[in-house]
Amino acid sequence: MSEVEETIRRLSSKKNVQGVVVVNQLGLMIRSTLEASLGKQYATLMSDLIRTAKQSVAQLDSQNELTFMRIRTKKHEIMICPEGEYLMIVIQTPDNS
Amino acid sequence: MDRREELEKKRLKLAELRRARLERRDALMAPQPTRTSTPGSTSSRRDLDDLVASLVDRPATPTLTIDGSSDAGSDRGATSSSAVMSPPPYQTESQGGLPHGTLPFGGRLIPEFTSVEAVIFDIPPKERVVYNKEVQTVEGSFEPQGPSEEELREQIKAEFAQEEQLRLELLEAERMENEAVVPQEAPELTDEERKSIVQSAEFVDFVDHSSKILERAMTEKYDFMKDYTLGLDDDTEDLNGNRMRLVSSFHDDRWSKNRSVTDVGWSTKHPELLVSSYNKNPLAVNEPDGIVCVWNIHLADRPEFVFHSQSDVLTVRFSDFHPNLIIGGTYSGQILLWDTRAKSLPVLKTHLSVGGHTHPVYAIDMVGTQNAHNLISVSTDGTMCSWQLDMLAQPQETLALDYPSHPTTDEVAVTTLGFPDGETNAFWVGTEEGSVYQANRYARAGSQAGINIAYSYKGHFGPITGLHFHPLFGPMDFSDLYLTSSVDWTVKLWRKRTHPKPATPDNAVVHPLYSFETADDYVYDVKWSPTHPAIFGTVEGSGKFEVWNLNLDTEVPVMSTIVGAGKALNKLSWSKDGRHAAIGSSDGHVYVYDIGEMATPHAEDWNILQRTVNEMISTQTHGNALGNDY
Helix, strand or coil: CHHHHHHHHHHHHCCCEEEEEEEECCCCEEEECCCHHHHHHHHHHHHHHHHHHHHHHHHHCCCCCCCCEEEECCCCEEEEEEECCEEEEEEECCCCC | CHHHHHHHHHHHHHHHHHHHHHHHHHHHHCCCCCCCHHHHHHHHHHHHHHHHHHHHCCCCHHHHHHHCCCCCCCCCCHHHHHHHHCCHHHCCCCCCCCCCCCCCCCCCCCCCCCCCCCCCCCCCCCCCCCCCCCCCCCCCCCCCCCCCHHHHHHHHHHHHHHHHHHHHHHHHHHHHHHHHHHHHCCCCCCHHHHHHHHHCHHHHHHHHHHHHHHHHHHCCCCCCCCCCCCCCCCCCCCCCCCCCEEEEEECCCCCCCCCCEEEEEECCCCCCEEEEEECCCCCCCCCCCEEEEEEECCECCCCCEEEEECCCEEEEEECCCCCCEEEEEECCCCEEEEECCCCCCCCEECCCCCCCCCCCEEEEEEEECCCCEEEEEEECCCEEEEEECCECCCCCEEEECECCCCCCCCECCEEEEECCCCCCCEEEEEECCCEEEEEECCCECCECCEEEEEEEEECCCCCEEEEEECCCCCCCCCCCEEEEEECCCCEEEEECCCCCCCCCCCCEEECCCEEECCCCCCEEEEEECCCCCCEEEEEECCCEEEEEECCCCCCCCCEEEECCCCCCEEEEEECCCCCEEEEEECCCCEEEEECHHHHCCCCHHHHHHHHHHHHHHHHHHHHHHCCCCC
């Protein structure tokens, strides 16, 4: 279990990373390095988004599935890795060099 | 269920058809008693049809003629089609509606011989409609039968769409419920639930796996949303011809602290992976003595894989022929095989018995081809063993490398090994005393197995730390050249001798072609570049990594840089494209440098090198003739 903590901590301490949120299938937040309310918001909103994305992919081609999602906004980049029952969300500000 | 209804319908249809056929047959029999021959033949044919129909459970010929030959899409056996073809001489094809056996001309039989093209009916593959997991019904494969396969397919599609609809509605309903429920209760998991989730094994796996993916994605430096139309202040990081740049450095706090890197290598299959081996950490007694890490260039913080071993791993490489296997030689003389698909302990290992090595294995190499390859290992007790990768229990062959005319001991303490490209029999070994010998694996005509005592390559004054043959590529073959590096601060270039001239006595001493003497510390490794014929790199104990280009200058290196914190560098390995060099240092870091444009050769480079080598040869012989040795 401490490995998990360490991994999350290491991910979140990389430069440009604002936060890491781990969510389960129902949209309930398991761990977050952001403050609680923001983390919860991300949790529910992103899990909805992932669900819709998964369905769209499955409808387009029933053999296909969603493996990774990357949302690029003006201010941040949100990366979501859905796997099995859980989702891991990382928010970072990309390097503009 | 639906299937049964459909089956019922089909059965009814079949029964009807049979009845219709029977009626028609009676009708036929009655009005034409005169035609004895033809009814016989047609009735026999009809019997055949019936037999076939009953065996195959398909409606027989009469339905074809009724429905017309336009039913091309349906599934018909060739037998019934051939039965169709024979009646048409007695009726014209277009009048499919005529009952059997009616003659266009009354009375006399005029057989019309028409040329009929046998229509080859394509039997389409059986449509297997398999329901995927999302649909709750449990149906097996669905085989279309009967004439209305098209209709059935339509039906299935409609049903599927309906069920999909239903399921979506259900999901919607559920989600509404969930959302309705969630604001009521506290929208959080309780702490206990959280803890239990976090401790579950699959959560740990999930975090491990997804964090690797995310870290790789995060390391992308290129901002694809970059707006080139705006003027930016230039951040010139151009690589002009002669600069090298640190790409990344790999170090893991847990695994590589207090250890030094003993070997580095690149993967043949995935050019972004490299493997490095470490010796033991004297401060951490409980951790495994030998560690092998596989690093990914795109994942700078943590190794992709970590493998353990009981004793220090001195040399490691990816298997040339299996992208998943990693082979390592250890301080105890064992050879270990790890698999990236398995866990961190070795999958196979050799025994610590007399069969293999009992001294540290400092060098291993793989020779052969995909189907017939061997692993060759040498250790400091003077034995060379060859192994089959799937049978590491005992070596395929063991060879003692003896040099009988040595003053103190016969056995040769081997520190490095080199096979010329493409060779599987003759190899060169570098020893602790500083001489290089050629040896043969097998006895051939004119040479015995073991060290070839005809030549000894003497020139170094200290143990040889690296030996590398020129890789075979390009328009010219320089594979008879090899470089050696040694603790005596020099790097020497040699040419291999193969056939002893009859007049030379045994133990002829071969002198190096050239010696590179600019180093100011032990030179720990030397490697030719795999793409440029005249480039090679060296690493030294003072922390310097130098790149030499023989076409530009043979006296000084072209590029030289201090790597990392200036600790001694142990090993060097070029990537397959020749642009990246992986350097293992004694403080546990692995550095990857990019040498840029220098790595690409020009067409004349080969010629220039040939000229340089010839010059060296002529100076050497000239020097020898005058009595000067290097």
